[in-house]
Amino acid sequence: GAVVSQHPSWVICKSGTSVKIECRSLDFQATTMFWYRQFPKQSLMLMATSNEGSKATYEQGVEKDKFLINHASLTLSTLTVTSAHPEDSSFYICSAAGTSGYNEQFFGPGTRLTVL
Amino acid sequence: GQNIDQPTEMTATEGAIVQINCTYQTSGFNGLFWYQQHAGEAPTFLSYNVLDGLEEKGRFSSFLSRSKGYSYLLLKELQMKDSASYLCAVLDSNYQLIWGAGTKLIIKP
Numbered sequence: 001g002a003v004v005s006q007h008p009s010w011v012i013c014k015s016g017t018s019v020k021i022e023c024r025s026l027d028f029q030a031t032t033m034f035w036y037r038q039f040p041k042q043s044l045m046l047m048a049t050s051n052e053g054s055k056a057t058y059e060q061g062v063e064k065d066k067f068l069i070n071h072a073s074l075t076l077s078t079l080t081v082t083s084a085h086p087e088d089s090s091f092y093i094c095s096a097a098g099t100s101g102y103n104e105q106f107f108g109p110g111t112r113l114t115v116l
Numbered sequence: 117g118q119n120i121d122q123p124t125e126m127t128a129t130e131g132a133i134v135q136i137n138c139t140y141q142t143s144g145f146n147g148l149f150w151y152q153q154h155a156g157e158a159p160t161f162l163s164y165n166v167l168d169g170l171e172e173k174g175r176f177s178s179f180l181s182r183s184k185g186y187s188y189l190l191l192k193e194l195q196m197k198d199s200a201s202y203l204c205a206v207l208d209s210n211y212q213l214i215w216g217a218g219t220k221l222i223i224k225p
Contacts, residue, residue: 034213043203043217044159093158104149105213110158 002028004096006108013084014116021079021111023094029074030096034105035067038091050077084115118142120216122204127222128194136189136202136219144209150178150189151203153218159203162189191221199223 003026013019023033032051036044048064050056050071058064068080077096081088091112095105119141128134140148147166151159165171165180165187177190191198204216 043215046213046215049212091156104161104164107151107158107160110156112156 002026002096002106004030004094004106004108006094006111008111009109010112010114012114012116015085016083019081019084019113021081021092021094021113023077023079023096023108025075025096025106028096028106030077031074032097033071033077034095034097035069035077035079036093036095038093038110044093047079081113084113086115089113089115118206118208118214120204120206120214122202122216122219124217125220125222127224128191130194130196130223130225132194133190133192134194134221136191136204136221138187138189138204138216140185140187140204140206140214140216142206142208142214145182146207146209146211148178148180148187149203149205149207149213150176150187151205153201153203155200162202194223196223196225 005024007022035047037047038044046059047062048056048058048069050069052071052074056069066082071077091110093110094108097105122138149164150162152162153159163178165178170179175192180187201218201220203218205213
């Protein structure tokens with residue numbers, strides 16, 4: 001199956017700093033990438049959908065100025081959490097859909113963010 | 117609104133069979149997924165159903181009835197490593213995945 005990587009796997013930062021998370025599709029071209037957030041014992045919550053070369057589409061309630069998404073190439077999308085606060089601590093997961101359609105999403109391993 | 121329902125938690129015995137149900141009400145339907153998620157890890161794909169019927173893949177099978185808005189995941193010959201959360205997700209008419217809250221499956225020896 002297709003492989004998606006995320007970096008870093010985990011990060012601890014101070015309140016007020018910015019954190020960048022990278023999502024890469026290693027063996028296929030991802031026209032669409034999805035960013036999810038998952039709080040403990042809860043299901044995945046879609047934050048935004050990004051298509052290569054265009055602006056991301058954010059879900060209701062997600063601040064686009066706080067969660068900056070860039071999808072500059074068919075293999076790389078980045079999520080930057082700006083001015084992070086403790087309530088942003090969560091498990092962030094990206095997934096990628098190939099050019100054949102949306103029928104399957106391939107998930108990255110996730111990034112655990114802890115904001116002190 | 118869109119809604120996916122699945123039990124919060126289930127317990128089963130090693131070697132036994134367990135069925136995890138999922139009912140959905142969504143705007144349109146373009147398929148239903150089952151994912152497995154171990155604690156602290158990202159989900160991994162198990163199955164995809166878009167037509168009615170049963171899809172078998174090794175110890176795991178998935179069933180879909182579109183008219184009833186219903187699916188189940190059947191796990192046979194349970195192993196301790198099957199202890200995980202199982203997420204049901206539906207692809208709606210906008211090709212957006214709608215996620216259930218997940219079913220935590222506990223396997224006992």
